[in-house]
Amino acid sequence: MSEKLLEVRDLSVKFKTVNGLVNALNGVSFDILRNESVGFVGESGCGKSVTARAVMRILEKNSVMTGDVKLFTDNQEIMISAYKQKDDKLRSIRGGKISMIFQEPMSSLCPVYTVGNQLIEAIRLHSDKTKKEAREIAIEYLANVGISRPSKLIDEYPYQLSGGMRQRVVIAMALSCNPELLIADEPTTALDVTVSAQILKLLEELREKHNMSVMMINHNLGVIAQTCSRVFVMYLGRIVEAASVDEIFDHPMHPYTIDLLNSIPRLNMARGGKLARIRGYVPDPLNIPKGCAYHNRCRSCVKGTCDECIPEMVEVRPGHYVACSCAGEV
Amino acid sequence: MADIFTINNLQMYYPIKKGFTKKLIGHVKAVNNVSLTIHEGETLGVVGESGCGKSTLGNCIIRLINPTGGEIIYHRENGESINLVGMPDKELKFYRKEAQLIFQDPYSSLNPRKTVRDLVGEPLLVNDICDKSEINNRVGTMLRRVGLRAEYMKRYPHAFSGGQRQRISIARALIMRPRFVICDEAVSALDVSVQAQVIELLRDLQAEYKNTYLFISHDLSVVKHISDRIMVMYMGRVVEMCESDELFRNTLHPYAKALIDAVPDVDKTRHKTPNVVKGEVGDATKDIPGCAFAPRCKYATDICLKEHPPLVNAGGEGDQEHWVCCHNRLG
DSSP states (O other): OOOOEEEEEEEEEEEEEETEEEEEEEEEEEEEEEOOEEEOOOOSSSSSSHHHHHTTTTOOOOOOEEEEEEEEEEEEEEEEGGGTTTHHHHHHHHHTTEEEOSSOOTTSSTTTTTHHHHHHHHHHHOOOOHHHHHHHHHHHOOOHOSOOHHHHTSSGGGGSHHHHHHHHHHHHHHHOOOEEEEEESSTTTTHHHHHHHHHHHHHHHHHHHHTEEEEEESSSSHHHHHHEEEEEEEETTTEEEEEEEHHHHHHSSSSSHHHHTTTTTOOOTTTTTTOOOOOOOOOOOOOSSSSSSSTTOOOOOOOTTTTSSOOOOEEEEEEEEEEEETTTTT | EEEEEEEEEEEEEEEEEEETTTTEEEEEEEEEEEEEEEEEOOOOEEOOTTTSEEEEEEEHHHHSSEEEEEEEEEEEEEEEEEEETOGGGGGGGHHHHHEEEOSOTTTSOOOTSSOOOHHHHHHHHHTTOOOHHHHHHHHHHHHHTTTOOGGGGGGGGGGGGGGHHHHHHHHHHTOOSSEEEEESTTTTTTTTHHHHHHHHHHHHHHHHHHOOOEEEEEEHHHHHHOOOOEEEEETTTTEEEHHHHHHHHSOOHHHHHHHHHHSSSSTTTTOOOOOOOSOOOOTTOOOSSSSGGGOOOTOOHHHHHHHHHOEOOOOOOOTTOOEOOOOOOOO
């Protein structure tokens, strides 16, 4: 059993909006171990990106965050959630210990600076290297992420690069300070499949090489199956099921996970096979249904139980946690 | 099965102009000598990565743009065959009733200032199919058919979620009972559970109305699920075209193989890194003498760089047609 890197307990995030308080995250708890890759999967609005932003402490100003986020590094515990977002301590952790890759590589690079400029800035912020040394490190990292002419590309602007190249630059930037946790928020969603496969392969290789942990956030169950060892399925701001990849895909327990898995078209599906249609739509986060948030779409909903109380996470099989009052019977 | 379209050597070349004098310096060959037939009542899937010309092909067939070369022969129900290329917009009015388009983004394809009734009922009024008194009735029936409540017709698009908006787009396209519908990335912007609802809705409606779909998507697993035949495009050309099962069972073109391998799938690629093809899609403005995929292809030989391979029927299982465009095909 490897040691714990990140511990999140009872994390809740609320956003104050003109229409009222939006409960984006309701008591999420999980651990990330060293050198493992965990996946967060769910549909839009389920809170997977908010979880990442809360761990990184880059939430918007209108948010209220409660709960504990603890990082175990250099033989000490750092309570990330205890600091103010602007605190210097957090600034050294961001980028230094925890880095993040975003979905859209064009908007996460500044268009008026060269690639090198942006990479060198990140390296120099977190170390006391000179400009020249930092430039060499930057070139080395660009080569690491599979860019063929790094010493030329370092002086180019983001608009001169293709989407795949930009995402490689963003990854190089995220890795430039040897983070212990890499948060990848839909890193390949904007890319073509062949390029996306290249990037996922690269991330996997780099994770092994640098002994990092990866928190992979994705709506694509296929990507999660390919890259992660453990999966958290989220629905409306809660984790509804947590287990290893094989457990989730071979023995899903939560009705939402089951429905989700039945609704994706698979390559080995027989011709004419039907996709499952989940009833209705994801409810408005402003008024989440009482009880289990999934009960009004669920096929095995029990009146009086599911629509009354919120189910607890229960370990149904070793390492397989489900938040459903009828789990095991389904 | 009768054909609805016969398309020969279709070309869509966009000019590249430079400088003050707008000197012509080249062309982007978005669609380059594409030939295909579309059978009545089938779903033809078109896959490829961004920039491969799949949307341009769709826009040419629906005649939103006028192709620069080739011909699109449309076989009407009354037996008449008409070439749509170069036909003036006025004469195309009959075609607008018979061919419709569903767009990718349900947020930008619905006018926010019109109610659902106006959006869905507009084609009926424009084409003088029915008068205003009947509109409510017709629109209500269509809305119920796509799984929305009839009383929603007084609302504006902002009141609906992405999946519901896409249902409105589908209602708008299908209210004319078109023979031919192009779905241009119609489910790509949707969440998986909503995507499944919309795909199954499209299939149900096809079974009911017997229309023909051209289903354009970058997502191979979606295309495989919905299509009878699949056409794979790369840089403006058809590289492989055959029955959907045949494509996955007996892939002949290295690019089609690379595309299939790269799809992240819950069963196939679990804990596995797929075989990855190197490089990225080339520059569409450059004229390449050989096969466009050759620089990325691991099977490429000298001839691939010099000569463009012809599209030939390699023959699939039974008498199936299996078109492929490759010097060193697999299998």
